[in-house]
Amino acid sequence: MTKDADHPANPPGFDGRMIFSGPKALKLDSGEIIDPLTIAWCTWGKLNAAHSNAILICHALTGDQYVAATNPQTGKPAWWPMMVGPGRTFDTDRYFVICANVIGGCMGSSGPATINPATGEAFGLSFPVITIADMVRAQAILMDHLGIERLLCVAGGSMGGMQVLEWAASYPERVVSAIPIATAARHSAQNIAFHEVGRQAVMADPDWEKGRYAALGKQPAKGLAVARMAAHVTYLSEQALQRKFGRNLQDRAKLSFGFDADFQVESYLRHQGASFVDRFDANSYLYITRAMDYFDLAASHGGHLANAFRNTKTRFCVVSFTSDWLFPTSESRRIVHALNAAAADVSFVEFATDKGHDAFLLDEPEMFATLSRFMQSVADRAGLRDTAP
Amino acid sequence: MSNLRPELAAIAGLVAPGSRVLDVGCGDGALLEYLVREKGVTGRGMELSQAGVNACVAHGLSVVQGDADTDLSDYPSSVFDFVILSETIQATRRPKSVLTEIMRIGARGIVSLPNFGHWKVRLQLLFSGRMPVTRTLDHSWHDTPNVHLCTIADFAALCAECGVRIEKAFTLSRGRLREIRAGSRTGNLLAETAIFVLARG
Numbered sequence: 001m002t003k004d005a006d007h008p009a010n011p012p013g014f015d016g017r018m019i020f021s022g023p024k025a026l027k028l029d030s031g032e033i034i035d036p037l038t039i040a041w042c043t044w045g046k047l048n049a050a051h052s053n054a055i056l057i058c059h060a061l062t063g064d065q066y067v068a069a070t071n072p073q074t075g076k077p078a079w080w081p082m083m084v085g086p087g088r089t090f091d092t093d094r095y096f097v098i099c100a101n102v103i104g105g106c107m108g109s110s111g112p113a114t115i116n117p118a119t120g121e122a123f124g125l126s127f128p129v130i131t132i133a134d135m136v137r138a139q140a141i142l143m144d145h146l147g148i149e150r151l152l153c154v155a156g157g158s159m160g161g162m163q164v165l166e167w168a169a170s171y172p173e174r175v176v177s178a179i180p181i182a183t184a185a186r187h188s189a190q191n192i193a194f195h196e197v198g199r200q201a202v203m204a205d206p207d208w209e210k211g212r213y214a215a216l217g218k219q220p221a222k223g224l225a226v227a228r229m230a231a232h233v234t235y236l237s238e239q240a241l242q243r244k245f246g247r248n249l250q251d252r253a254k255l256s257f258g259f260d261a262d263f264q265v266e267s268y269l270r271h272q273g274a275s276f277v278d279r280f281d282a283n284s285y286l287y288i289t290r291a292m293d294y295f296d297l298a299a300s301h302g303g304h305l306a307n308a309f310r311n312t313k314t315r316f317c318v319v320s321f322t323s324d325w326l327f328p329t330s331e332s333r334r335i336v337h338a339l340n341a342a343a344a345d346v347s348f349v350e351f352a353t354d355k356g357h358d359a360f361l362l363d364e365p366e367m368f369a370t371l372s373r374f375m376q377s378v379a380d381r382a383g384l385r386d387t388a389p
Numbered sequence: 390m391s392n393l394r395p396e397l398a399a400i401a402g403l404v405a406p407g408s409r410v411l412d413v414g415c416g417d418g419a420l421l422e423y424l425v426r427e428k429g430v431t432g433r434g435m436e437l438s439q440a441g442v443n444a445c446v447a448h449g450l451s452v453v454q455g456d457a458d459t460d461l462s463d464y465p466s467s468v469f470d471f472v473i474l475s476e477t478i479q480a481t482r483r484p485k486s487v488l489t490e491i492m493r494i495g496a497r498g499i500v501s502l503p504n505f506g507h508w509k510v511r512l513q514l515l516f517s518g519r520m521p522v523t524r525t526l527d528h529s530w531h532d533t534p535n536v537h538l539c540t541i542a543d544f545a546a547l548c549a550e551c552g553v554r555i556e557k558a559f560t561l562s563r564g565r566l567r568e569i570r571a572g573s574r575t576g577n578l579l580a581e582t583a584i585f586v587l588a589r590g
Contacts, residue, residue: 315451317446318453333460333463336453336455336463337463340453340463340464340465341463341464341465343465343468345433345451346433346451346453347442347445347446347450347451347452347453348442348452348453348454348455349439349442349443349446349454350439350454351439352439366439366443369443369447370443370446370447373446373447373448373449374446374447374449376449377446377448377449380449381449
């Protein structure tokens with residue numbers, strides 16, 4: 001497999017949005033309804049005549065539908081180009097790959113930044129609180145619209161992995177295979193705690209204006225940047241931070257005896273925070289982190305995770321990384337344990353890396369190779385022919 | 390079957406077609422792949438090494454990365470017809486609990502192990518006064534993964550202690566498989582490798 005740099009951008013075959021209303025609107029776990037529901041999505045590759053080669057990629061907290069192409073709104077490069085594209089694990093010469101912006105998001109799908117026609121300003125905090133199951137229900141509405149009854153694979157990392165698990169639990173007959181990566185069947189207390197720090201940072205910014213910042217022409221940039229900085233540390237590992245930055249100083253020979261970014265790691269985090277606010281909506285950050293916090297697949301299945309997967313025929317390939325302390329291997333093992341208890345068809349691989357939680361987005365050739373072959377065997381068993389449709 | 394090493398071929402011959410099989414310590418999945426392909430079993434595997442798991446998944450097998458010493462407790466009781474431990478039990482930290490676990494998970498266990506009672510092993514220790522290194526036990530004492538080596542008689546005693554019945558016992562030497570009584574003294578002397586079919590007592 002070639003490195004990402006050798007690969008030109010892989011433009012989507014479709015990039016657009018659709019409005020679903022009336023009977024197709026979205027009923028939420030909270031009891032509220034999103035009507036009309038807007039879903040923005042991209043596709044790559046061609047759907048075959050049997051509609052049997054569709055793969056749904058679920059994005060993470062701050063991801064978007066531009067899994068394999070540059071986001072035209074933000075200019076941010078594709079977030080999973082090494083996994084999705086011609087000849088890649090999710091081979092767009094062979095499969096029809098779909099990625100939709102989650103509801104609650106800010107890249108075109110219904111979310112707190114959507115304009116409320118009743119007021120003419122963004123919904124803000126009047127947007128209903130959404131869950132991972134709501135995100136998945138919205139994706140199922142999209143699959144119905146696209147005429148896709150069964151997905152050859154649903155794959156994603158982190159929050160994307162939560163959606164993968166929810167898909168397998170809620171629509172087992174629609175999911176041939178599932179690849180939950182660096183994820184958990186419930187958000188841990190520590191992770192809820194980190195999210196709360198991030199939300200409080202946003203809400204403490206006076207420019208947040210109780211969520212009405214857009215109507216007032218403001219943006220809680222400082223609060224959102226701090227939230228991103230704190231979160232970003234959780235995506236890395238101590239070894240990776242040490243390896244990349246150590247105690248190296250930033251553009252100076254000695255300590256400033258002040259509070260400038262003396263250290264490279266500070267400068268790096270400040271950059272991460274500052275660039276994030278240009279591409280992400282602060283209220284979306286609140287809603288999506290909340291959805292992750294609320295996720296507990298066992299709780300919604302009588303307290304037993306295995307019940308979520310009872311009688312499942314889906315093939316699972318669960319993936320974790322050794323240095324991921326945000327979604328540690330123990331969380332993946334908990335999923336595997338439940339799948340075993342449900343006598344499900346499950347493979348599980350833990351990859352050795354020092355890159356922390358972010359490893360799922362990075363160049364991990366072992367992961368690419370293993371998942372490529374997993375997909376190959378899923379396609380073989382599904383009777384998919386090797387030729388492009 | 391020709392591409393399977395003799396010990397794995399012997400184990401494959403003991404597995405009923407179409408059964409549900411868990412191979413604990415399945416390595417690169419050679420046995421599991423053969424069983425799935427040739428005997429139509431529903432196969433699952435557990436393997437400690439990432440390289441082994443990768444190879445298995447690459448061959449379309451369903452294998453989880455796990456440790457026989459700690460992760461067998463994940464499995465519900467009586468979900469498999471056969472649980473296979475191929476040259477693995479002597480490398481576990483707690484062979485007794487591993488044996489108990491596989492007999493809880495499976496209706497039958499198939500266990501193979503290098504026999505420390507083999508005459509060459511006995512003679513090497515007797516005459517050289519050093520830890521034996523043989524074709525089947527090819528590690529020095531300080532770097533061997535085999536931390537709990539035993540003889541056929543030792544293993545039979547452990548089975549009795551755990552309430553596990555030895556249904557059948559075989560010896561494998563120079564590729565030749567022979568059925569023996571589990572208590573056979575000559576078997577314990579002549580076998581390089583032993584294979585047991587176990588049932589609950």
